[in-house]
Amino acid sequence: MNEKIISILTELRPEFDFTEPVNFIESGMLDSFDVFNLVTSLDKEFGISIDGMDVLAENFSSVEKIVSLLHKNGAY
Amino acid sequence: MKSVSSPDIILGLIQKIKQYRKGYYTNFFLDIPKIQLWISLQLIEYEEMEETVFLLRKNSGFINLFFITTGISEFSGDIDHFLKKYPDKIFVIDLVGSFSQMSDIQNMLQDRGFYNYTTLVRMNKINSDHTNDDYKLKSLSYADKLKGFQVFTMLRDYFDPYAEQLPLIEEIYKWTGDSRIITYSDDLQTIQGFLIFDLTGQTSYLRYWFVHPEHREKKIGSTLIRSFFYESRDTKRKLFWVIESNENAIKRYEHYGFKREELFDYVMINKNMKYE
Numbered sequence: 262m263n264e265k266i267i268s269i270l271t272e273l274r275p276e277f278d279f280t281e282p283v284n285f286i287e288s289g290m291l292d293s294f295d296v297f298n299l300v301t302s303l304d305k306e307f308g309i310s311i312d313g314m315d316v317l318a319e320n321f322s323s324v325e326k327i328v329s330l331l332h333k334n335g336a337y
Numbered sequence: 338m339k340s341v342s343s344p345d346i347i348l349g350l351i352q353k354i355k356q357y358r359k360g361y362y363t364n365f366f367l368d369i370p371k372i373q374l375w376i377s378l379q380l381i382e383y384e385e386m387e388e389t390v391f392l393l394r395k396n397s398g399f400i401n402l403f404f405i406t407t408g409i410s411e412f413s414g415d416i417d418h419f420l421k422k423y424p425d426k427i428f429v430i431d432l433v434g435s436f437s438q439m440s441d442i443q444n445m446l447q448d449r450g451f452y453n454y455t456t457l458v459r460m461n462k463i464n465s466d467h468t469n470d471d472y473k474l475k476s477l478s479y480a481d482k483l484k485g486f487q488v489f490t491m492l493r494d495y496f497d498p499y500a501e502q503l504p505l506i507e508e509i510y511k512w513t514g515d516s517r518i519i520t521y522s523d524d525l526q527t528i529q530g531f532l533i534f535d536l537t538g539q540t541s542y543l544r545y546w547f548v549h550p551e552h553r554e555k556k557i558g559s560t561l562i563r564s565f566f567y568e569s570r571d572t573k574r575k576l577f578w579v580i581e582s583n584e585n586a587i588k589r590y591e592h593y594g595f596k597r598e599e600l601f602d603y604v605m606i607n608k609n610m611k612y613e
Contacts, residue, residue, distance in 0.1 A: 274574070276573045
């Protein structure tokens with residue numbers, strides 16, 4: 262799952278290295294608007310619908326956070 | 338309408354909508370420093386309807402309307418009641434997303450008397466080259482408070498208040514303190530052009546870029562943009578929002594390496610007006 266997430270992030274924002282251990286939001290790699298687009302890609306790739314209540318910047322600050330978010334929303 | 342006296346009130350309202358556990362749909366992004374400024378100037382109020390909270394940011398002559406709701410169908414009923422309560426107010430709603438994401442809500446708002454005032458598109462420039470040219474020309478300088486005030490006046494005179502979300506003078510003064518406003522002036526007094534930018538980690542935002550009409554065709558704009566590239570030389574991407582119908586501006590940005598994204602800001606207004 263980690264690799265798939267990194268691949269989606271890289272497709273969305275190819276200019277950044279999402280394997281870096283940094284906070285994606287604080288480092289400016291993703292902003293609120295990128296998160297909107299990311300949710301659409303994750304929904305499509307994992308066949309889920311991420312709950313709107315979970316679409317908060319802090320849930321997208323690292324690959325690990327995104328993995329927990331996906332598990333919470335029914336992705337395996 | 339009730340006044341918002343602290344960010345906690347907004348957090349409580351968000352929580353209330355979430356507690357319905359039916360969905361969460363909003364055009365509001367929580368930016369605590371900005372909210373605190375609006376609160377200190379008494380510019381923000383709220384109104385609660387069934388399953389929607391409306392946040393109203395007062396401007397001169399109109400209100401920027403933000404919503405937090407459980408879903409579009411609930412929002413459509415609530416905004417009906419809301420608009421009936423305030424029939425004489427002018428509301429501007431920004432909807433940000435892709436065309437397909439926003440079409441349902443745009444149609445719903447159009448059915449309720451809103452018009453598409455204009456559309457902005459986000460453009461980005463990914464760093465492929467690193468400029469090390471230091472653009473510390475004599476005619477360029479960071480704005481001090483006095484120049485900041487001149488910039489504020491020019492923004493008011495030449496930018497569209499519905500489409501551009503113009504900054505408050507307090508924000509301008511903060512940006513002058515942070516060296517985020519670069520001005521161009523031949524005589525070191527009268528500003529002929531300016532540029533406002535921001536830096537967040539690996540991303541830089543070009544907020545405003547302007548050359549006074551009397552001083553165009555003198556390469557002031559290109560000097561300013563090069564100074565921005567220098568200021569943001571350590572970032573990997575540069576972002577900018579531009580009016581989609583302004584083809585000349587888009588061509589200019591493309592000339593400097595910016596490319597369009599599939600991300601739009603649809604500016605809706607409940608008055609039959611169009612951006613010109």
